[in-house]
Amino acid sequence: MHKVAIVGRPNVGKSSLFNRLIGRREAVVADLPGVTRDVKDGLMLYENHRIVLMDTGGLWSGDEWEASIREKAEMAIEDALAVIFVLDPREGLTAADYEVADWLRRLGKPVIVVANKIDSPKHDVYLAELWGLGFGDPVGISAEHARGLDELMERVLQNLPPDDEDYPEVAPIRLSLIGRPNVGKSSLLNAIIGSERVIVSDVPGTTRDTVDVEWNYGGQRFVLVDTAGIRKRPDTAVEEYAIQRSETAITRSDVIWLVVNAGEIGDHELKLANLAYDSGKPVIVVVNKWDLVPDKELKATERFLDEKLAHISFAPRVYTSAVNDYGIHDMLAEAMKLYNKWQSRIATSELNRWLEIWQMRQRTPNFQGRSLKMLFMTQAETAPPTFVIFCNNDAFVTRAYENFLQNRIREDLELAGVPVRIVWRARG
Numbered sequence: 121m122h123k124v125a126i127v128g129r130p131n132v133g134k135s136s137l138f139n140r141l142i143g144r145r146e147a148v149v150a151d152l153p154g155v156t157r158d159v160k161d162g163l164m165l166y167e168n169h170r171i172v173l174m175d176t177g178g179l180w181s182g183d184e185w186e187a188s189i190r191e192k193a194e195m196a197i198e199d200a201l202a203v204i205f206v207l208d209p210r211e212g213l214t215a216a217d218y219e220v221a222d223w224l225r226r227l228g229k230p231v232i233v234v235a236n237k238i239d240s241p242k243h244d245v246y247l248a249e250l251w252g253l254g255f256g257d258p259v260g261i262s263a264e265h266a267r268g269l270d271e272l273m274e275r276v277l278q279n280l281p282p283d284d285e286d287y288p289e290v291a292p293i294r295l296s297l298i299g300r301p302n303v304g305k306s307s308l309l310n311a312i313i314g315s316e317r318v319i320v321s322d323v324p325g326t327t328r329d330t331v332d333v334e335w336n337y338g339g340q341r342f343v344l345v346d347t348a349g350i351r352k353r354p355d356t357a358v359e360e361y362a363i364q365r366s367e368t369a370i371t372r373s374d375v376i377w378l379v380v381n382a383g384e385i386g387d388h389e390l391k392l393a394n395l396a397y398d399s400g401k402p403v404i405v406v407v408n409k410w411d412l413v414p415d416k417e418l419k420a421t422e423r424f425l426d427e428k429l430a431h432i433s434f435a436p437r438v439y440t441s442a443v444n445d446y447g448i449h450d451m452l453a454e455a456m457k458l459y460n461k462w463q464s465r466i467a468t469s470e471l472n473r474w475l476e477i478w479q480m481r482q483r484t485p486n487f488q489g490r491s492l493k494m495l496f497m498t499q500a501e502t503a504p505p506t507f508v509i510f511c512n513n514d515a516f517v518t519r520a521y522e523n524f525l526q527n528r529i530r531e532d533l534e535l536a537g538v539p540v541r542i543v544w545r546a547r548g
């Protein structure tokens with residue numbers, strides 16, 4: 121994997137760019153110089169490329185470019201094949217910028233000059249000054265508003281040798297946000313990807329029927345399906361419409377985020393959760409607008425939710441606030457975790473060990489004096505995990521017993537939150 125370093129003096133937006141490119145938003149970004157420590161690296165996925173990005177921001181101690189920083193920086197970026205040199209031309213170039221430029225020229229690595237904070241075309245005038253650094257055509261970007269990033273990546277790739285490692289294609293995790301209007305679905309979407317580009321117009325006819333949004337997070341690709349449905353709000357039969365729309369989204373997703381507000385949970389939410397679950401997709405209950413719950417009521421609200429959501433207690437819960445980015449990381453981490461479990465395969469030997477112990481511990485249902493005997497178990501499919509259990513007579517299996525067994529499987533075999541299916545086969 122090729123390495124690319126991000127270099128530049130404090131406050132030009134290096135860590136904002138780093139986070140934007142690797143698709144991570146929770147890292148600290150602040151106005152104070154020197155917030156980031158030392159050198160951070162992260163895996164970036166771009167089209168079919170995998171690049172290790174390094175943010176050298178932590179090496180700076182102040183605004184001065186000193187020999188001690190230079191030495192550390194030289195070591196840190198030794199095996200980088202190209203350098204992204206970030207500047208803030210709206211602030212004007214400083215002596216340190218020119219010193220860094222001289223140093224980079226001596227290193228002899230390809231340098232891509234980046235003018236950050238070009239938030240709109242009216243800032244393009246600031247680009248001219250960067251020609252004077254002697255690295256050619258500067259790329260104008262806005263790390264904050266996700267502008268110019270494709271052009272930047274094109275330039276980076278032009279400066280890298282071909283990457284002939286053969287990477288297996290990583291399937292994206294397909295997600296959808298469902299829930300009643302106004303719970304904060306589009307706000308959460310924006311908080312996750314941190315850009316306004318997904319706001320879909322409310323004007324009828326201007327949106328295509330399905331709009332998918334793709335982003336990277338922690339080395340994983342995500343696709344949010346059917347974002348058009350998030351914004352559309354027909355005047356009549358809102359909930360009925362939401363259900364139809366959600367059904368389509370669920371079919372196209374791997375994992376579902378069911379967004380709720382603590383005070384407004386009703387049949388609609390339970391219906392949606394069951395819809396998702398019955399179609400074999402893991403559901404995460406996202407309790408949004410958590411910032412509106414006063415501190416002293418947090419515990420009581422959690423208890424209230426336990427009660428309200430008792431029928432869908434299989435679904436893990438995360439607490440979020442789209443207005444201050446709280447819990448966004450949890451949403452993504454939980455989705456990754458469930459997705460991996462949903463795709464997992466359990467060895468037949470482990471399943472049969474479990475089945476044997478289980479039957480010793482717990483009585484099976486009785487039917488006119490005869491009881492259910494489970495003989496053998498194997499996993500036939502993943503996504504959702506589907507188990508075949510061979511038994512003496514499948515007529516002995518009650519609905520309640522099957523539910524019970526599903527819960528045990530989830531609990532004992534580390535499949536919490538994942539829908540599991542059981543197929544019964546009678547054998548003699």
Ligand code: GDP
Pocket residue numbers: 128129130131132133134135136137148149150151153154156177236237238239261262263264265
């Ligand atoms: P670093 O010290 O170079 O890593 O810079 P940071 O990424 O911490 O950013 C410094 C400041 O610039 C923060 O307040 C960011 O919000 C702000 N910033 C970063 N990128 C942009 C941008 O594209 N446009 C604007 N207007 N501000 C930005």
Ligand code: GDP
Pocket residue numbers: 300301302303304305306307308350351408409410411412440441442443444
């Ligand atoms: P959607 O219809 O589910 O897509 O909901 P929106 O994202 O349009 O949000 C509806 C309203 O709730 C808007 O006024 C948002 O600003 C507000 N909102 C969304 N998320 C939060 C949150 O976490 N906290 C607070 N206080 N307000 C939020």
